Amino acid sequence: MLAASVLRLTLPLCWLVAPQPTQPERLFHSRDRSDLEPSPLSQAKPIADLHDAQSFLLKYGWSEIPSPKESAGVPVGFTLAQAVRRFQKANRLPASGELDSPTLAAMNKPRCGVPDTRLPPRAALPTPPALLTSLGLRPRARQKRFLQMLFPKPDGQQEDASDTGASRAFSKKTLTWRLVGDAYSSQLSGDEQRYIFRLAFRMWSEVTPLDFREDRTAPGTMVDIKLGFGRGRHLGCPRVFDGSGQEFAHAWRLGEIHFDDDEHFTPLSSDTGISLLKVAVHEIGHVLGLPHTYRVGSIMQPNYIPQEPAFELDWADRKAIQRLYGSCKGSFDTVFDWIRKERNQYGEVRVRFNTYFFRNSWYWLYENRNNRTRYGDPLQILTGWRGIPTQSIDAYVHVWSWGKDERYFFKGSQYWRYDSENDQAHTEDEQGRSYPKLISEGFPGIPSPLDTAFYDRRQQLIYFFKESLVFAFDVNRNQVLNSYPKKMSQVFPAIMPQNHPFRNLDSAYYSYAHNSIFFFKGNSYWKVVSDKDKQQNTRLPLNGLFPKKPVSEKWFDVCDVHTSTLNM
Template sequence: MLAAVYLPGTWLLCFLAAPWPTQPEKLFHIRDHSDIEESVLHQAEPVTDLHSAQLFLSKYGWTEGSSGGMAASMPRPRGKLLGGLGGDPGLMKAIAKFQSFSQLPVTGQLDEATLAAMNQPRCGMPDRQPVQKVTSLPLALGPGLAQRQRVPLSNQPRGGSASPSAKVRKKRFLQRLSRQEQEPGPPRAPGRRAFSRKLLRWRLVGEGYSSQLSDEEQRFIFRLAFRMWSEVTPLTFKEDRFSPAALIDIKLGFGRGRHLGCSRAFDGSGQEFAHAWNFGDIHFDDDEHFTTPPSDNGISLLKVAVHEIGHVLGLPHLDRMGSIMQPNYIPQETGFELDWADRKAIQKLYGSCEGPFDVAFDWIRKQKTRHGELIVSFSTYFFRSSWYWLYENRHNRTRYGDPIFTPIGWHGIPSRDIDAYVHIWTWRRDERYFFKGSHYWRYDGDNDRAYTKDEQGRSYPQLISEGFPGIPSPLDTAFYDRRTQLIYFFQGSLVFAFDVDLHQVANSYPKRMVDTFPPVAPPNHPFRDIDSAYFSYAHGATFFFKGNAYWRVVNDKDRQQNSSLAFNTLLPKESISQKWFDICDVHPSTLKMEEQGADRNTS
């Protein structure tokens, strides 16, 4: 008994007396441990002469048989550092193509401007590469990557040169693929989608944190970078720090020189700042001076991360100014967003975002100019579940940073699953109402919150049956028609027209939806259970939404152009994603990142 009590104490004394390591044991991936040797900050070798330019052109795919092939074994030429190509047509052609891609004067000569472009900080992926001729992958292939295929870490990453053995392995792998040379030209997406499902998991690997930024700063920037791609595609990204590594789709890490078991060493500060592997690994050169938003010094880690994630998702380099997929790092304003070409390229691979929506409406604001003139402006809002988007009609896209949690931008109304919105707007009335279930809320636009009581002192929310006699609940949707001064309430296949002046359901209602809003081309009609309806001041028309489709109600302009069109008829359905772009979900873990943007002062 005494021994049983005494033994733990003895063990504890021995444990405390033993020497403790000053830091956790480092992980290594290469047998000689060279990847964990301390490396000092060093500069990349600049491109200064014909030999180093040939190496550069081969490394980034501009010479035949690239990357990493012929130039590595060439003897260093003597003589002129610039120009002087000795009539080599292949090299002149490679330089001319690089100049064209870099939007430089195309001379085919190695001039100062071309050398300057070669020495800019850039991504390690080739600008031109053979791509596999593959159509869209079916979503039923499996839980992660297409059939969970992943290239081992010892294989060649995207871009640049590697060890001879790695080149052989890459060559054998590529021999099994159907090759197609990708010439530089107009922005376009390769015919390859890297992932087969919509929810992708990512992780900043434990041994791959940067020495320059705090852990939380790094993870925050990566969350934001993934969110930016999620805002324009049906993909959502979730940070996963605890699942087995085999379940992680995209792994990120920092390193210097030989790093993270990668077969390709980083070159130091000044040129290649990151590279992306074929199936989900992204490495950042910790010799570079990465900075966080909104700093305008160094290299923006957010911009680089967005670029490399684009590669992992399947995008090549684009030669369009303003595109995040340009190979070279272009310093710009602290705020940046995905270019139109980036959005269209990624959507060509993964598709566009669709409906349905709970509510859509235009928010009207009346303002006076400094001269006392009254002007009216509006913004369009889409609600789904507990999120909302502001749609900028003049730019034909959602506001950067959306969606946002409904309670952050709309105070006092239900936090999710709103049924309908109605704005009664006449010369004498300006009233806004939200509906959910059997109740409704009136909204105070001046103070940006729901009223707590009505003019008689009765509390909100109130019963729909009391505030709008004869209207059933719950509703599918509703909208106010300024032409007729009627509110149209929808439930199932029925429509209830409510006269706001008489405060009652109009005579002969309810009616069938197909009779009140008949189809122009039968049977092209939603018939029942529509998701939302709203009048758009931007388009001067009323729209009905159901699922991924919309129907537009014939307006006065349509009838002037075609007198055979009847009043309130529905034109044939069209796809929501072809008219309203990028109304996309994001993973809930990123929804609070842009709370400061939740205002309604932009349109």
């Protein structure tokens, strides 16, 4: 399998090699192009015979580069039949080794220009100019160095520590990008292109601790990822685009992404052509360090898969990128399950729930059935929860019993009651008194501001947390229990000595998905001993806290995104 080191960036960046025009005219995105005659699109030459197939297999890493002593186009170490068989197997075709019609059709599919597989060490040998031309490369003095970059050392060989392309991943978490000024597409407006690229970067940011920022002002050498469109020989790049129909883009790991402007790239609203968003997400994956995979459902498949309007990064793609950059971490203001009742087709009432994570002014819906956040999150609290504070919520409590169904948000010295039917905060109570109200008014004896709170249905008590103290509030008598407040470590003792949050919890909530109470502080969580745990081990203390674990190992992909992409 081709590792992302396929594209070792030992060359100067392409835009530094190419002459830089001063203040280039920006067609389309600076003025109306309706009066301009568009240049005709070049068509890629289809792969139709043995010679074409040999060039394809060599170009995309399915066979080995020949040495100068051997005839151009004849693979070394692998026969053509062996190379074809490998390609057929990867593409789920009968592995006959014959260049039949289905195999040629697979070779002619629109695809990414990054090679698919890793080659033996002989791949670094120089290659005859004629063969380079057939591969879509320019026969220049830097060919050998380009081939060494394109076809890297196999696993097990020592990488040169001085090679800036030796690492598969960026060494920093904040990355800048730019659509280069003289390399916009001729088919979409500049605003459309930049919006699509912002969304593509956001999709990777939703599953990694990476922060992508568009930078349109810094010197080009300071921008981490450059994107541009071109045709044929383009942007000073050693690779040559083949025209519409085959290679639609290629990427340089830790550096650049080039799109073939002969392809019919389309915006988000179109169901024809090639989705620029889907291609951009794929190529960004390469820049970040991911190789191709032939796994069904992966965004890193080399071939373009049409008619996937709601595509996203699948579980394996997420785990692959997180092996390079780690998982997302961070504390939460509050976490809770939102309970609702629905009637099925037979009129029976069913209880449903969603889990929400709140941090600063953002929130995530957690899909428990998929064990990950909802695609497209986070969103702004302002847009999803009308009438409550728009950031830094202290606590959420759902008092849910046979006689009550009340939801409260707390912040500072105040609380808000939420109307789940109309999906907005109440403006006044049944007596006409306005919300928000003082916590001391609605919950006498409870201090403010709070750290967090949760409702225990077993005892019909709200537990309020303030620094190292916990207050047990009886919702039926509307008062704090006589023996409270108590130390948190007394009410919720540690199973393992000293393994306890002790004070200043970030959040506490009962999870209906796990039938357990969880405490959150920083990047860690503690699970409270449940009734089921006590039945299985009677020596466990009542409401004891199991040793802490990382939040990111139980709740996945709760990731921040750059503020410029919040409303996409």
